Amino acid sequence: MGIQLYNTLNRKIEPFKPIEEGKVKMYVCGPTVYNYIHIGNARPAVVFDMVRRYFQYKGYEVTYVSNFTDVDDKIIKAAEEMGEDVMVIAERFIQAYHEDTGALGVKKADIHPRVTDTMPEIISFIDRLTEKGYAYESGGDVYFRTKKFDNYGKLSHQSVEDLQLGSRIEVGEKKEDPLDFVLWKKAKPGEIKWESPWGEGRPGWHIECSAMVKKYLGETIDIHAGGQDLAFPHHENEIAQSEALNEKQMANYWIHNGYININNEKMSKSLGNFILVHDIIKQFDPEVVRFFIVNAHYRSPINFSDEQLESAKAGLDRIKTTYSNLQHRLEETADLGENRDKWQGQIEELHNRFIKEMDDDFNSANAVAAMFDLVKAGNLYLREKHSSKKVLQSFIKRLDDMAFVLGIQLKQEKALLDEEVESLIQERIDARKNRNFARADEIRDELKEKNIILEDTPQGTRWKRG
Structure with missing residues (x-):
């Protein structure tokens, strides 16, 4: 049957048909980098990493692009509060994003474009929209003529008339219409800015993604993804800008993940x-946090709590224990097992069930259930008096396949001995003395992956096992 997915654009499950056979062009909206990411930001990072992994598992060549908004009102405000440069703040939290999502098992995108590196393309995009009459300059700002784009509202399934209700022009705005949105903002005194045909300023939020999608993936892509909160107005405005300029459909499929509630309450700044x-990852193993996220259908709201994480931990421990036991039995067995066909058939049946569930709109909740059934079968097999290497290898292989898609690590790496840790720390100290900071950072990251936490103190570098 192949992969079926829910397309927000048409509000129904549709078969996936790539633009180019065997390839997927996928864009996922990334964070605005002014702080550490919260659990709500982590969900799309994990979910769409899983989607990418599944496409790869099915044999697709995936080009995965996820941006960083590294200039924005929020970053400017954070820089003012901290008394630091905007670019310093952005760089710090881009690195923090990679550290936090890396801990959650999220593979880096093929391309992580930044707004500040895409400025010529953004300015050109706005300029061409102006030439076509879709954009206009007003007092140094540039706005998009929303009503000129006939299909505005098609993603959120709202009419222009419905959207106009309650909309108004804010003080200081010089719009022709309340629904028009900003493409270019005139710089305020002291703000970071770029030269443009409309004077010094910086881009609006929505235009950034349109320009980056076009630059790195083309005028029409297979999948555009992000959190449910981005569907309107961000993605709606992206569609308007891109399709007005290119006169082509921007993305064939739009995928949105659901919200995360905190202890049964919607996560919000007002509630703190x-x-x-x-x-979170100081308290819980990052892999447990990831398993908690994938153990739910991506479109469903999920409730985040310590109890839910403890439950996820228990489930993940169960899978890892069985996997370890299967590996130990494989090392010991002399291949005397019988009833191979029976067990091989059951293993493949459960693997096929996993695939069927993932094919059905990436239903990882049911896919995890199939994985638990495979674990249950593995435990039953381990009770048998004699084992077959072939059957054990099949159990391990299929668990590895499922783990790859879900993004969890079942193979346990050999722990570093104390003397190995001390040797690496000394190498790091020497590297820092020689100003080889790249190597020093590599060693820190290597140790972190081995659950060795370093702390640089006035008395020297200390370490502990995480």
């Missing part, structure tokens, strides 16, 4: 219940 990944 934002939980940073940076803090």
Whole structure:
């Protein structure tokens, strides 16, 4: 049957048909980098990493692009509060994003474009929209003529008339219409800025993604993804800009993940219940956090709580214990097992069920259930008096396949001995003395992956096992 997915654009499950056979061009909206990411930001990072992994598992060549918004009102405000340069703040939290999502098993995108590196393309994009009459300059700002784009509202399934209700022109705005949105903002005194045909300023939020999609993936892509909160107005405005300019459909499929609630309450700044990944992974194994996220259908809302994480931990431990036991039995067995066909058939049946569930709109919740059934079968097999290497290898292979798609690591790496840790720390100290900071960072990252946490103190570098 192949992969079927829910397309927000048409509000129904549709078969996936790539633009180019065997290839997927996928764009995922990334973070605005002014702070550490919270658990709500982590969900799309994990979910769409899983989607990419599944396409790859099915044999597709995936080009995966996820951006960084590294200039924005929020970053400017954070820089003012901290008394630091905007670019310094952005760089710090881009690195923090990679650290936090890397801990969650998220592979880096093939391309991580930044707004500040895409400025010529953004300015050109706006200029061409102006030439076509879709954009206009007003007092140094540039706005998009929303009503000129006939299909505005097609993603959020709202009419222009419905959207106009309650909309108004804010003080200081010089719009022709309340629905028009900003493409270019005139610089305020002291703000970071770029030269443009309309004077010094910086881009609006929506135009950035349109320009990056076109630059790195083309005028029409297979999949555009992001959180449910981005469908309107961000993705709606992207469609308007891109399709007005290119006169082509921007993306064939739009995928959106659901919200995360915190202890049964919607996560919001007013409630003060934002939980940073940076803090969560100090308390819980990052892999447990990832397993919690993938153990639910990506479109469903999920409730984040310590109890849910403890449940995820228990489930993941169960899978890892069985996997370890299968590996130990494989090392010991002399291949005397019988009833191979029976067990091989059951293994493949459960693997096929996993595939069927993932084919059905990436239903990882049911796919995890199939994985648990495979674990249950593995435990039953381990009770048999004699084992077959071939059957054990099949159990391990299929668990590895499922783990790859879900993004969890079942193979346990050999722990570093104390003397090995001390040797690497000394190498790092020497590298820092020689100003080889790249090597020093590599060693820190290598040790972190081995659950060795370093702390640089006035008395020297200390370490502990995480």
